[in-house]
Structures are given as C-alpha cells and as structure tokens.
Amino acid sequence: MAELDGIWWTATGDGPAVVVPRLNVDWNTVDLSALTDRFRVVTVAPRGFGPSSRPGRYDMDGFVGDVERVVDHVGIDSYATFGYSMNGVMAARLALNSLRVTAVACGGFPLTADLAGMGERARARNDDARRDPDAWADVLATYDPIAAEVFWDEVARLPLAALADLGRPLHAWWGADDTLVASLLSPAEFRRDLDARRIPYAVVPGLDHDAMLRRLDLVLPSIADWFAASSLS
Template sequence: MAELDGVWWSSVGEGPAVVVPRLNVDWSSMDLSALTERCRVVIVAPRGFGPSERPGSYDMSGFVRDVERVLDHLGIDSYATFGYSMNGVMAARLARSSARVTAVACGGFPLTADLTGMGHRARARNAAARQDPQAWEEVLATYDPVAAEAFWDDIASLPRAALADLDRPLRAWWGEEDAVVASLLSPVQLERDLDARGIPYEVVPGLDHDGMLRRIDLVLPAISAWLSRSAERPRHDRDHHGRGDEV
C-alpha cells in the first residue's frame, strides 16, 4: 500500500479503472484476481477508515475528496466502483457525488430501502460494542466510530432509493440467506424494485451476509466482465449529478 496526505491506497492490474472503497473490509486479505486480471483496481481507504489518518471530524464530501485525490494523483479521469455491504454503499455514493463514475457494482445491500434510520443504527452498534472490550478493539482497528456515524448520517439524509436511481449502469448481488439485507428490505421487494429499474442482480443460494463476502469468487468473474465493459463506456451528460453536486 501507499499513502497520500494521510489516505492509504493500492493499485493492482491494468485496464479500465475500478475503485474499491475500503471502509469495513480489508480487501488485501481477499482474492480479487478475477477483477485485477481485467481492470486496474484501486483500493482507497478514506480518512477515518482502515489504516488511513483519523482526524476525528468527518463528512461525506471529505470521504469523496480522499478517493478522488488518489485518482488525480494516479492520473485517472473516469472509473467504475465496486463494493460489498458498507463498501458497496460507498461505491454507489461516489456515483451520486461524481460524474467521473461510469458504473457501480454493489453487493450485500438493498439500495432501494428506506435508510433514514442508518445513523441511529450506527450509533447503537457502537454503543453495544463499547460494552465488550474485544468488540470495541475490533471496531477501533477497523475504523474511527465517529467516521462510521458520519458516513451513515449522510446516507440517512438521502431520498429513498437515491443510491439506486443513478444515471449510469448499476449491478447488484446478495446471498439468499442474507439477514442484513432482509432487516432493511424484504428481498422480494428488493427484486421488484431492481426489476422495475432494469438493474441486473444475482441472488446466490445458501449464503448469508458474511458467507457471500467469503465466497465473492462465485460472482466476481461475471461482475468483473460487466465492470470492465461498463468502465470503458464514454461518459454522457450528467450535469444534474455532476462532481460535488450531492456533497
């Protein structure tokens, strides 16, 4: 990994650029070769997450700037995004904030759900973790809890389905037994929502939330092929979701 102004990042592979946010998943421990064989994969941990600097005060505009500062440093103009769970939400949120994003692959999260309570949920998780020294140590090793709360506060402030109603290609997937997805939106309703929007998705039998992340190899080849095609598409006019418009 490399560091730029307190932001840690890595870049592997050649081809169209795909940004993978690192919020609560350490991607370096996972096999992303199906993606790096087709694309230039840039993993970025915004400040407050992973090994990046933790200034103690955060907002979504700062998270987006951290990602795009790295891309500017690398000379990357346009890019697709990829992520799972919280990282997938960030992948979609980048598209809301920047016209540079060409496509989004988000797994393990129902982007059409009502997310108005997500800031409260983040605070409740942090409060519960504080009661268990081991759990709290794991939280602190993953991210600054204040950064996670700021992240989810922003997501909670968006209109419903704002992260699904993007003006560029979106693809989704989740495990059939994913209780995290089901706690936010009925999987049946999620499928209806995605079908109505013409968004392709995969439901992998027999896997829960963590299981799907561990077996991401089951979907990564198809997603990688889709991302490499989508990342190469020329950008169209996105003035109403231009860079910085939403943060």
C-alpha cells in the same frame, strides 16, 4: 500500500480503472484477482477508515474527496466502482458526486431501502461493541466509530433510492440467506425494485452476509464481464 496525506491506497493490475472503497473490509484479505487480472483496481481508505489517519472530524464530502484525490493522484480520468455492504454504499455514493464514475457494482446492501434510521443503527452497534472489550478493539482497528456514524447519518439524509437511481449502470448481488439485507428491505421487494429499474442482479443460494463476502469468487467473474460490457469497453 501507499499513502497520500494520510489516505492509504493500493493499485493492482492494468487496464480500465475500478475503484474499491475500503471502509469496513480489508480488501487485502479478499481475492480480487477476477478484477485485477483485467482492470486497474485501486482501493482507497478515506480518512477515518482502515489504516488511514483519523482526524476526528468528518463529513461525506471529505470521504468522497479523499477517494477523488487518490484518483487524481494516479491519473485516472474515469472509473467504475465496486464494493460490498458499507463499501458498496460508498461505491454508489461516489457516483452521486462525480460523472467520472461509469458504473457501480454494489453487493450485500439494498440500495432502494428506506435508510432513514441508518445513523441510529450505527450508534447502536458502536454502543453494543463498547460493552465488549474485544469487540470494541475490533471496531477501533477497523475505523473511527465517529467516522462510521457520520457516514451513515449522511446516507440517511439522501432521498429514497438516490443510491439506485444514479443514471449510470448498476449491478447488485447478495446471498439468499442475508438477514442484514432482509432487515432493511424484504428480498422480494428489493427484486421488484431492481426489476422495475432494469438493474441486473444475482442472488447466491445458501449464503448469509458474511459468507457472501468470503465467496466473492462466485460473482466476481460475471461482474468483471459486466464491467467490461457496460462501461469500460
């Protein structure tokens, strides 16, 4: 792991670049070998998240800028992005800011959902966690709660489906038993939205939100193939 002005990042593997935002997932605990065997995988924790510094004041431009600073630092001209859940939203959000993003793989989040209430949901989660010392300690170890609230507030202000209508290849996947996805958009409607946009997706039977994260090995090989075919060949 390396540090650049308070931004912590890692780089593993060789080949075309895939950038993986680190917001609420410690990717060091996840087997990404299906990607690192074929690509140069750069994980970046914007300030306010993971082990990066926590200045206490945040905006989306800052989160995106932190990732782009690391991309510039390691000499990457173009890159695909990959992420799951909140990290997948950030992967798509990067594409809104930069034409350097060639493709986006986002799992565990319905990017076509109405996200207007996401800031309130984040504040409610933080308020619930504050009532449990162990849960609150977990939150503080993962990110600055203010950073998470700012992130979701800014996502909530985007036009409907802006994170899906990127003008770049997009791949989606989720577990069939993912109640988080279903709480934001019915899976049937999400499928219809993706089909209408000709966006490829995979639904993995028998897995809920957390289990899908633990079993990314079920989808990573096909995502690596998709990256190679759609944007990085």
